[in-house]
Amino acid sequence: MISLRFALPLVVVIATMIPLIISHLILLPRQEQRTDLMAQETLRHEITRLQESVEILVRDTGPEQVRTAFGAVGTLEGLQSALLVDDTGTIVAASALELIGQPWRNGLSSPLVERIESMAPRRGLVLQPLENHTLLGYAPICGWSPDSMREDRCGFLVLHITYRLAWEQATLFYHEQLFAFAAASGVGALLLFAILHFGLTMRLGYLNSVITRFQAGNLWVRPSLSGNDEVAQLSAELSDMLDTVAENDANLRKVIRVIEQSPSAVTIVDAEGRIEYANHAALARYGALSVEVGRQAPLFDYAADDDRVQQALSRALAMGDDWDGELQRRVDKNGEPVWDRVTVHPLRDERGLITNFIISETDVTEFKRASAARTNLERQLRHVQKMETLGRLAGGVAHDFNNILTPISGYAQMVLDSTDPEDKNHRRLERILNGVRRARDLVGQLLVVSRKGEQDLIPVDLAGPVREAVDLMRASATADLRVEFYADPGLWPVLADPSRIHQVVMNLCTNAGQAIGQRSGLISVALENMIHDASNDPPDWQGGAGVSSGAAVLSSGRYVRLTIEDNGPGMSPDIAERIFEPFFTTKKAEGGSGMGLSIVDGIVSQLGGRITVYSEPGLGTAFRIYLPAADTGISSSDPDVTPAPTSPPSLPVGQGECLLLVDDEPENLAALGEYLTNCGYRVKAIADPLIALETVKAAPNDFDLLITDFAMPGLQGDQLALAVKTWRPTMPVVMISGFSSKVTRWNREVFGVDAFVPKPIELPLLRQTLYDLLHPPTAS
Amino acid sequence: MFFSYPLPGHLSRRSVLRHLAAAGGTAFTLPLAGCLEEPQPALRVATNQWLGYEPLYIAREQGLFTADQITLIEFTSASAIMRAMRNGNTEVAALTLDETLRLQADGLDLVVLWPADLSNGGDSLILHADHNLQPPWQHMRLGIEVGAVGHYFLYRLHQKLSLPRGLFDILPLPAGEHESAFLSGHVDAVITFEPMRSHLLRAGGIEAFSSRQLPGEIADVIVTTRHVAAQRLDDLRLLAQGWFAARTMLINQTPTVLEHLADRQKLTGSETRAALKGILWPDLHEALDLIRNPGEGLARTIEHLEDYLLETRVLKTRRGHGSLLDLDVSAHVLSEFTPR
Known part of the structure; x- marks a missing residue:
């Protein structure tokens, strides 16, 4: 392709030359012809003018005047000769005087004479072009004839002129014009070349180089032409366009990177399912050969294994709809199924026809596993919440029930004490008190279930209490029931109440033994150290009738696991779901209370542990209890545990000491007040703790001992004890409460409580406690 | 590069050349066409x-x-x-x-x-007022434009009025000289036409014969x-x-x-x-x-x-x-x- 800077000037030159050539071939002859015609026209007018003048002169004057007037014709430009001839053929006037009077044929050359003779008969003017740009003109001269009363021809007029000079001038002018035009065109072509070279070609070349560099990958290059002309505008627009292209390119690269680096396997297939593109994840998943361009997409291979999926997929693709679903693609190295979430989306062209499909496959195996775990966790959480609710209910009932039992117990004891043992009512009263004790035990169990039962937690090697329970179980077991025990050496200590651990093992082993029944069976009890990873929670049960209770989430850390397994008949999932519910029992006929596992659950939960159960009908049941290992070492005994008072042979009586009794329950206040009065004490019973406080404040030395309830409106018992100790530090304080879990050791130590007696109050215990506090052993 | 962008179509070199060639062709064709077409004289x-x-x-x-x-x-x-x-x-x-x-x-x-x-009166024989309106007009100097309609008018005048030949002394007079010759007394009568007829009548001439008497x-x-x-x-x-x-x-x-x-x-x-x-x-x-x-x-x-x-x-x-x-x-x- 010829360069623009050469092409355009060449076009200009050619465009100039063509009209020049055409002018030379066509216009010049026409110009010459025009010059000829102009000369003829000029001569025609001159002859006409001369003819009219001569005819007037001939009519009005004589030959001399005609001759004089005719002399003026000599001024005619280019005149060769002029003759005025009369009707006899004699020249009467001429441009050359010597011709006058001669025959007209003498005045002209022979060729001219012949031509004039051929014109002579005419009445009108005749012009005859001759060689060398000369013209011969002939015109008759007519005069009035009185005789004939008409105008008759009386002579003629001949003019012979040359217009060579005019012709040459015209031709020269024409050539000068052509030359000027050609020169101007040449200069114009040169100017155009310069303008194009510097103003267009070079700048366009620069823009072209910018585009070339941009296409080569230099996305930062931009044109920078200044000015306001079209090329500068083009440069600015090109710059903007390159900005847009670079931005689009960056975006496109980003999109491609997104697809390339997507964790999902993305393949683009044509309408027939042949692969056109596969990203890195697809290559990694299937291998380069499987996703080679042109091959069938792997999705269609493994979808073919499932008729239902294949039909749904085929229907969606045929309808041009999106399709998504989960497909089991394969199993992993552990034999676990691997699941993919697959979406197939059709790509349509501008006419709406499907050209491709985008297949995206995402491994959702972990998600499905986590989802299952989350479901289990949620179920467990619901169970814990349910147990919490039941616990709160049981706790509330226990508290109130204790308050109810306290006056019953008090009055029954008072009546019993005043009744002769031989009296038939004495035995009835004892039965009432036995009933009260059983009710108190039940309340105690409810408090355990509600996680409010009192536990004295100490670092304990669980092997001790568990072995004791196992031994006890072995002792009571039938010959066909074998109880095995195993404990890891060096068990980590657990912060627990040994008696409660004992109770847990006994409850579970008893249940296992009852489940095995009279058949031969095995109960395995094991204690193991384990480190728990919360990410694997729950740690060791999957499938079957799995239920867990206790802490909703077991945090990572060290645990001691207590496992109690039996090979009994196992449980159905429905039963396993409810075994931790209070009062749920499958042994109603055998007198089961339904509280055993609830108590176990309550104890474990109070210890921050967790219990799981796995049972399968026909195979047996396994309970696993996870108890967090304590950081402290094992104590041989609990120094904080108040030693159980040793009862004297007979119950002590008061010696008139003044007791301040405070309880917001009027029934309790009345029963206790009366009982203690009967026991030899002076009792000041006050239901309002604030009044009691004011009373002590007014006369602190009037009272020898304070008995106060714990939970009271306005002022709690511990706060009352603290205030009393402020004014009378040596005054003993006994706290009574049906909500023993709230009255912690911390409460008692900090607020100066000297003894705690739980509700329902066992009156002999209270009498002994009062006595001990009022009569402390002397230092000696 | 994912894409390559050519120059906009209307600015391609080929396009520019094509447009310039067309413009050049028009530039010399139009004047040429004008040159080739000879202007018609009036x-x-x-x-x-x-x-x-x-x-x-x-x-x-x-x-x-x-x-x-x-x-x-x-x-x-x-x-x-x-x-x-x-x-x-x-x-x-x-x-x-x-x-x-x-x-x-x-x-x-x-x-x-x-x-x-x-002509239905536009051509007339105008006499000086001192002449008789009716013949005989013996040796009256009559100006007419010979070789023209005045000659025919005179011919018909002779016929219509039965005038003898040689009655007038004929003076050939172009129409442009009718008025001056008549007013200067160079002629006694003139065969003329409008508007000289009206001019001469206004100057005192009298109309002895007109084309009204030669209908059509x-x-x-x-x-x-x-x-x-x-x-x-x-x-x-x-x-x-x-x-x-x-x-x-x-x-x-x-x-x-x-x-x-x-x-x-x-x-x-x-x-x-x-x-x-x-x-x-x-x-x-x-x-x-x-x-x-x-x-x-x-x-x-x-x-x-x-x-x-x-x-x-x-x-x-x-x-x-x-x-x-x-x-x-x-x-x-x-x-x-x-x-x-």
């Missing part, structure tokens, strides 16, 4: 001062054609018009029929385009050569269109037209209106009828004129009206605006 129409030819000047005045299209040349005599026709100095002439026949006798291949007017005999026509009729048809149609439009204005005596006519002919208003009564301008249909009907109209006038010209030996043989009156030519020229 159609020349020769007239004298006869009032009957005024529609031509009214048409020019009203802008019905321009000087670039049609050039009106006003000669001082019919002889000059005839000379211009003979010598090729004009393409179209306004002449009387007898003048036309004289030109035809000189070898010109003429054709009547349309009859311009009929003195007809003016617009003539050209057959060659021009074939070559300049568009210009002739334009001329005819202007003529008949101006004629309508004149007949309707449109004030501005009359005013212009009076100024040009140096007549008063009353003189103008009186002069107009001495001329009949046929309309388009009448014009075609005058040409169309053999034995009537112009054909009949031509027969009379040929008798006269044969008698005066201007014509050697009778040619008849067929060559001069050609309805095809006339209809062709007038067809552009002839109501169909």
Whole structure:
């Protein structure tokens, strides 16, 4: 392709030359012809003018005047000769005087004479072009004839002129014009070349180089032409366009990177399912050969294994709809199924026809596993919440029930004490008190279930209490029931109440033994150290009738696991779901209370542990209890545990000491007040703790001992004890409460409580406690 | 690179070249086309001062054609018009029929385009007031334009009044000199026409004979050569269109037209209106009828004129009206605006 800077000037030159050539071939002859015609026209007018003048002169004057007037014709430009001839053929006037009077044929050359003779008969003017740009003109001269009363021809007029000079001038002018035009065109072509070279070609070349560099990958290059002309505008627009292209390119690269680096396997297939593109994840998943361009997409291979999926997929693709679903693609190295979430989306062209499909496959195996775990966790959480609710209910009932039992117990004891043992009512009263004790035990169990039962937690090697329970179980077991025990050496200590651990093992082993029944069976009890990873929670049960209770989430850390397994008949999932519910029992006929596992659950939960159960009908049941290992070492005994008072042979009586009794329950206040009065004490019973406080404040030395309830409106018992100790530090304080879990050791130590007696109050215990506090052993 | 962007299509080198080539081609083709097309010269129409030819000047005045299209040349005599026709100095002439026949006798291949007017008093014999209005007018110096309609008028005057030959001393006088020669006393009488007739009457002349007494005999026509009729048809149609439009204005005596006519002919208003009564301008249909009907109209006038010209030996043989009156030519020229 010829360069623009050469092409355009060449076009200009050619465009100039063509009209020049055409002018030379066509216009010049026409110009010459025009010059000829102009000369003829000029001569025609001159002859006409001369003819009219001569005819007037001939009519009005004589030959001399005609001759004089005719002399003026000599001024005619280019005149060769002029003759005025009369009707006899004699020249009467001429441009050359010597011709006058001669025959007209003498005045002209022979060729001219012949031509004039051929014109002579005419009445009108005749012009005859001759060689060398000369013209011969002939015109008759007519005069009035009185005789004939008409105008008759009386002579003629001949003019012979040359217009060579005019012709040459015209031709020269024409050539000068052509030359000027050609020169101007040449200069114009040169100017155009310069303008194009510097103003267009070079700048366009620069823009072209910018585009070339941009296409080569230099996305930062931009044109920078200044000015306001079209090329500068083009440069600015090109710059903007390159900005847009670079931005689009960056975006496109980003999109491609997104697809390339997507964790999902993305393949683009044509309408027939042949692969056109596969990203890195697809290559990694299937291998380069499987996703080679042109091959069938792997999705269609493994979808073919499932008729239902294949039909749904085929229907969606045929309808041009999106399709998504989960497909089991394969199993992993552990034999676990691997699941993919697959979406197939059709790509349509501008006419709406499907050209491709985008297949995206995402491994959702972990998600499905986590989802299952989350479901289990949620179920467990619901169970814990349910147990919490039941616990709160049981706790509330226990508290109130204790308050109810306290006056019953008090009055029954008072009546019993005043009744002769031989009296038939004495035995009835004892039965009432036995009933009260059983009710108190039940309340105690409810408090355990509600996680409010009192536990004295100490670092304990669980092997001790568990072995004791196992031994006890072995002792009571039938010959066909074998109880095995195993404990890891060096068990980590657990912060627990040994008696409660004992109770847990006994409850579970008893249940296992009852489940095995009279058949031969095995109960395995094991204690193991384990480190728990919360990410694997729950740690060791999957499938079957799995239920867990206790802490909703077991945090990572060290645990001691207590496992109690039996090979009994196992449980159905429905039963396993409810075994931790209070009062749920499958042994109603055998007198089961339904509280055993609830108590176990309550104890474990109070210890921050967790219990799981796995049972399968026909195979047996396994309970696993996870108890967090304590950081402290094992104590041989609990120094904080108040030693159980040793009862004297007979119950002590008061010696008139003044007791301040405070309880917001009027029934309790009345029963206790009366009982203690009967026991030899002076009792000041006050239901309002604030009044009691004011009373002590007014006369602190009037009272020898304070008995106060714990939970009271306005002022709690511990706060009352603290205030009393402020004014009378040596005054003993006994706290009574049906909500023993709230009255912690911390409460008692900090607020100066000297003894705690739980509700329902066992009156002999209270009498002994009062006595001990009022009569402390002397230092000696 | 994912994409490559060519230059915008309208700015590609190929496109630029194509556009420049087209522009260059246009640049030299247009002037060339102008050079190759020879400009048509204006159609020349020769007239004298006869009032009957005024529609031509009214048409020019009203802008019905321009000087670039049609050039009106006003000669001082019919002889000059005839000379211009003979010598090729004009393409179209306004002449009387007898003048036309004289030109035809000189070898010109003429054709009547349309009859311009009929003299109905516009041509007169004007005498000085001290002469008798009635003959005998013995040795009266009479100025006439020889070789023109005045000659025919004199011929018919002799016939109508039964005057003897040689009664007048004839002085050849071009029309442009009629007024001066009469007023200077160089002649005793003059055969003249409007507007000189009105001028002389205003100057005291008396009218002894007029064309009113020769009804239909003195007809003016617009003539050209057959060659021009074939070559300049568009210009002739334009001329005819202007003529008949101006004629309508004149007949309707449109004030501005009359005013212009009076100024040009140096007549008063009353003189103008009186002069107009001495001329009949046929309309388009009448014009075609005058040409169309053999034995009537112009054909009949031509027969009379040929008798006269044969008698005066201007014509050697009778040619008849067929060559001069050609309805095809006339209809062709007038067809552009002839109501169909």
